[in-house]
Amino acid sequence: MPESTTTSTVDDSVAGRSVSGAPIELAHVTKRYAGQQAPAVDDFSMHINAGEIVVFVGPSGCGKTTTMKMINRLIEPSAGRIMLGDQDVTKLEPAQLRRRIGYAIQQVGLFPHMTIAQNIGQVPAMLKWDRQRIRARVDEMLELTGLDPDAYRGRFPRQLSGGQQQRVGVARALAADPPVLLMDEPFGAVDPITRGNLQDELLNLQSQLGKTIVFVTHDFDEAIKLGDRIAVLGNQSKILQYDTPEAILAAPADDTVAGFVGSGATIRQLGLKRVHHLQLGKVATAPLGVDAEAARQTLGGGKHLLLLDKRNRPVEWLSARALAKATGSVQHGDHLVGDTVTRRSTLVDALDAILTEGGGYAAVTGERGEYVGTVQMEQIMATITEIREAQDTTPTGSAG
Ligand SMILES: Nc1ncnc2c1ncn2[C@@H]1O[C@H](COP(=O)(O)OP(=O)(O)OP(=O)(O)O)[C@@H](O)[C@H]1O
Numbered sequence: 506m507p508e509s510t511t512t513s514t515v516d517d518s519v520a521g522r523s524v525s526g527a528p529i530e531l532a533h534v535t536k537r538y539a540g541q542q543a544p545a546v547d548d549f550s551m552h553i554n555a556g557e558i559v560v561f562v563g564p565s566g567c568g569k570t571t572t573m574k575m576i577n578r579l580i581e582p583s584a585g586r587i588m589l590g591d592q593d594v595t596k597l598e599p600a601q602l603r604r605r606i607g608y609a610i611q612q613v614g615l616f617p618h619m620t621i622a623q624n625i626g627q628v629p630a631m632l633k634w635d636r637q638r639i640r641a642r643v644d645e646m647l648e649l650t651g652l653d654p655d656a657y658r659g660r661f662p663r664q665l666s667g668g669q670q671q672r673v674g675v676a677r678a679l680a681a682d683p684p685v686l687l688m689d690e691p692f693g694a695v696d697p698i699t700r701g702n703l704q705d706e707l708l709n710l711q712s713q714l715g716k717t718i719v720f721v722t723h724d725f726d727e728a729i730k731l732g733d734r735i736a737v738l739g740n741q742s743k744i745l746q747y748d749t750p751e752a753i754l755a756a757p758a759d760d761t762v763a764g765f766v767g768s769g770a771t772i773r774q775l776g777l778k779r780v781h782h783l784q785l786g787k788v789a790t791a792p793l794g795v796d797a798e799a800a801r802q803t804l805g806g807g808k809h810l811l812l813l814d815k816r817n818r819p820v821e822w823l824s825a826r827a828l829a830k831a832t833g834s835v836q837h838g839d840h841l842v843g844d845t846v847t848r849r850s851t852l853v854d855a856l857d858a859i860l861t862e863g864g865g866y867a868a869v870t871g872e873r874g875e876y877v878g879t880v881q882m883e884q885i886m887a888t889i890t891e892i893r894e895a896q897d898t899t900p901t902g903s904a905g
Contacts, residue, residue, distance in 0.1 A: 530586075531553075531572075534549045551744065556717060559718070562738065564723075576719060605684060607716075608687050609674045621661070622643045624677055646677075668699035709872070729754070776852070779850065780855055783888075801828055843858075846869055865883075
């Protein structure tokens with residue numbers, strides 16, 4: 506007798522990553538809005554692998570959001586079929602669909618009169634989980650998205666920064682452990698530094714969770730950073746190219762896609778490389794409150810001392826010049842650490858952080874924000890030179 510195979514959606518196609526997501530299949534999907542001549546989405550077909558992040562990128566009004574919202578039936582397709590694993594989404598009950606598909610959007614959409622815990626626990630509550638299980642899940646989700654449960658579960662949305670609200674939005678979308686996550690410009694409304702951090706956190710989370718994620722953005726650099734695959738869409742959601750970021754950058758399918766890749770191609774290639782591809786450097790570090798004389802010995806001939814808090818997180822830079830005048834215990838540096846990167850950050854993020862910091866390098870932090878090393882301007886410049894040299898020797902059109 507053949508061994509029974511489950512209809513489990515686990516797929517090990519994403520190398521080295523655990524996968525809990527389900528594949529999505531869109532077949533000949535069309536959307537016609539009432540009163541519109543042309544369809545907003547015209548005969549769209551796509552297979553999305555389980556456990557991958559697929560980014561829809563394209564000009565405003567091309568149909569990205571409409572296409573995505575048909576997957577969870579916030580918009581009903583006019584024609585075509587959408588399968589989630591082996592289930593036809595049009596045949597699922599709305600509650601079942603919400604459990605299977607998490608949803609995070611730019612406007613976040615947290616309920617202002619509900620606490621953070623109530624917001625995150627909303628779908629589990631709808632699914633009638635018992636209170637203890639909801640409470641445990643809320644705390645787990647807050648931890649996972651980098652918010653201290655004790656500090657945040659009882660707060661209201663207005664008591665959080667924009668970036669923290671986005672984290673709660675992601676926590677809420679993940680609360681019922683759906684295999685699929687739809688994200689519509691979820692980081693669109695925050696400043697560039699917070700945005701870079703949220704992107705890093707999403708990648709970190711995804712490496713643990715392996716969901717199937719459909720992500721909509723206008724921003725091609727965001728697509729390169731997050732996407733296992735990018736779908737470049739034209740009008741009426743026509744798929745101009747659907748491939749890995751590397752393949753699209755190396756060989757854009759047509760002039761429109763090439764226009765997206767644009768003249769900043771070298772910088773964009775830099776967006777494919779991550780900090781973990783580089784050997785991290787070191788600077789002298791010392792805890793806040795260090796004795797000035799001991800700090801001078803630690804610094805030796807270095808230009809800057811990096812001051813760390815109790816949890817080894819970088820907080821302030823202290824220049825050799827300022828340290829020379831210091832006496833007693835050092836409580837402050839001469840400028841705050843403005844931006845840091847993680848090993849998952851791209852070299853574009855690293856370049857940004859280095860320019861923000863102004864000293865020729867930026868601190869790299871680990872999973873809990875602790876200092877692990879530095880990335881230096883010279884390393885970025887060397888990588889740019891390598892990319893340019895490779896471009897000069899790669900014949901056009903070859904996907905290297
Ligand atoms: N409810 C609606 N009724 C009629 N037309 C609509 C409706 N929603 C969207 N459209 C039209 O459908 C097309 C696709 O819109 P959609 O919001 O999917 O595009 P998009 O690529 O997500 O745009 P953006 O990047 O600006 O958010 C647009 O021409 C839009 O005007």
